[in-house]
Amino acid sequence: MSGIKYTREYDVLVAGGGIAGVAAALASARMGKKTVLVEKTIFFGGLATTGLIIVYLPLSDSRGNQVTFGIAEELLLESIKYGPGDIPHDWNNPETRSRYMTRFSPAAFTLALDKVLMDSGVELWLDTLVCDCVMDRDRITGVEVENKSGRGLLKAGCVIDATGDADVAYRAGAPCVEQDNWMSIWWMEASLDKAEEAVSENSGAKLNWDRRLGGSNTGEGMPEGMKKYSGTDGREVSEFVLHGRKLMREFYEKEQSKRGESGRKDIFPMTLPSMAQFRTTRRIDGIKTLRNVDFYRHFDDCVGMVADWRGGRDVWEVPYYTLVPQKVKGLLAAGRCISTEGESWEVMRVIQAAAHTGETAGVAASMAVDNDTTPDMLDITDLQNELLRRNFLLDVGNI
Ligand SMILES: Cc1cc2nc3c(=O)[nH]c(=O)nc-3n(C[C@H](O)[C@H](O)[C@H](O)COP(=O)(O)OP(=O)(O)OC[C@H]3O[C@@H](n4cnc5c(N)ncnc54)[C@H](O)[C@@H]3O)c2cc1C
Known part of the structure; x- marks a missing residue:
């Protein structure tokens, strides 16, 4: 004390x-x-x-x-x-x-x-x-x-x-x-497609758009060979979070490269979770x-x-x-x-x-x-x- x-x-x-x-x-x-x-x-x-x-x-x-x-x-x-x-x-x-x-x-x-x-x-x-x-x-x-x-x-x-x-x-x-926990990550995304939908449908809700990667609650979608993480081990919590953000970077590199040389970033991460998403x-x-x-x-x-x-x-x-x-x-x-x-x-x-x-x-x-x-x-x-x-x-x- x-x-x-x-x-x-x-x-x-x-x-x-x-x-x-x-x-x-x-x-x-x-x-x-x-x-x-x-x-x-x-x-x-x-x-x-x-x-x-x-x-x-x-x-x-x-x-x-x-x-x-x-x-x-x-x-x-x-x-x-x-x-x-x-x-x-x-x-x-x-x-x-x-x-x-x-x-x-x-x-x-x-x-x-x-x-x-x-x-x-x-x-x-x-x-x-x-x-x-x-x-x-x-x-x-x-x-x-x-x-x-x-x-x-x-x-x-x-x-x-x-x-x-x-x-x-x-x-x-x-x-x-x-x-232990499947690897997954959810975040808020800005997307020109969603913005166009929001305007054409006059719906603010369409702007409230989240993107999800990795395992579902049953592990479906978990990247092959990836380990499960413990949410009660201090080191693994950091690894889990950093691994999730690495998956995001890979996703955007792929998505944005599809848009060719114009370099347009039609979709991009808007807000990231600020607590570890352990189910x-x-x-x-x-x-x-x-x-x-x-x-x-x-x-x-x-x-x-x-x-x-x-x-x-x-x-x-x-x-x-x-x-x-x-x-x-x-x-x-x-x-x-x-x-x-x-x-x-x-x-x-x-x-x-x-x-x-x-x-x-x-x-x-x-x-x-x-x-x-x-x-x-x-x-x-x-x-x-x-x-x-x-x-x-x-x-x-x-x-
Ligand atoms: C990827 C994912 C998808 C999900 N999908 C859904 C869904 O679609 N719909 C749904 O309803 N649920 C979903 N869930 C589950 C749901 O979000 C949570 O389980 C639920 O919100 C849990 O609420 P809680 O208050 O029990 O815990 P938490 O939301 O975890 O709240 C615990 C709080 O305690 C605080 N805290 C922790 N330790 C300390 C400490 N030592 N001192 C002070 N503060 C502390 C934390 O900061 C946090 O604010 C999902 C969960 C995940 C991870």
Whole structure:
């Protein structure tokens, strides 16, 4: 603890200001808790903004039923407040198989997130890295942070790990699982073709154009012979990022050479992701793990639902104990680092699911503080009653 230059105390501390962290902090602050949100970059939104992942996946199943509500829906609408969107008007028509989702501009979404967070009264710390945990035996009581003011101690009644990589849970000693990542890169591109389309169709949305290279979520498109990368190894993170940008350079060299001697650069990179685009890194091995076969399965500790963005298996309940780590008290996980495996992870790692588990974690943390307990000891029925007041659906059998 030497070198600590400042100390602050909060009811709830949220580590990581991606979509899960934003939703968690909003939920907690709106329940009257003194809440702090700590983010290492200067943007909120994580992969959805800093990472240029611009598709807000569906709140509805493929039969036109909305299954995810609350802050997940609020943020979807915020994502297109200052920029273009394309929510299908017929998403609730079962015949069309449209979904309640949208593309958005990451810059526009960033502006909107700042406003909702500032309006909610969350204390916002940007450019601040959570770098260690403070423990009282098996209970986390705060974190150490590092920023321009030096090293500080932020104490909290309850901590939410929304770092995407379960960094806090791992450092606190909670069991975690890790998975390597396909090589892929997404970025925003300027394209004369897209600009012409935008003008001829009178559509600003056409200017919001992203280019993607490398492996898909299943590895399809991964350049042959290329290794997978670990997102929890400091050296490999740098290699992954630099390798992605090398693929981009090769792509533009090829594209621009097709344009002959005129040297016209009709397409070029406009904005690059400023955080590493790992789909898979580390997640908690929680008190409960959502398994591959758990779609359309009811759990007594259900805290809401998420639709499979790929269709098919469609609706999955979220069990509360997938947010609760083993061995460490006073801590919840939210977003892509909750306890899942394989197919269920594929469903739970995306933007609307991160907003949903974030809100749930924020509510649970707030209730744990109110009841002077830890999240693992929270009365599930009380939590579910609060979520029902938010119009969450808690039984997949009712869809
Ligand atoms: C290539 C790719 C394509 C994808 N496609 C889609 C898609 O089309 N649609 C979709 O919905 N999802 C997609 N996803 C997934 C989705 O973008 C993310 O999984 C989701 O946004 C995760 O949100 P999160 O809040 O859990 O984590 P993150 O967005 O990772 O946020 C974590 C935040 O914590 C911060 N942080 C981390 N460590 C610390 C620390 N120590 N101190 C302080 N701050 C810290 C980070 O800076 C970041 O802001 C894609 C992901 C990738 C990589």
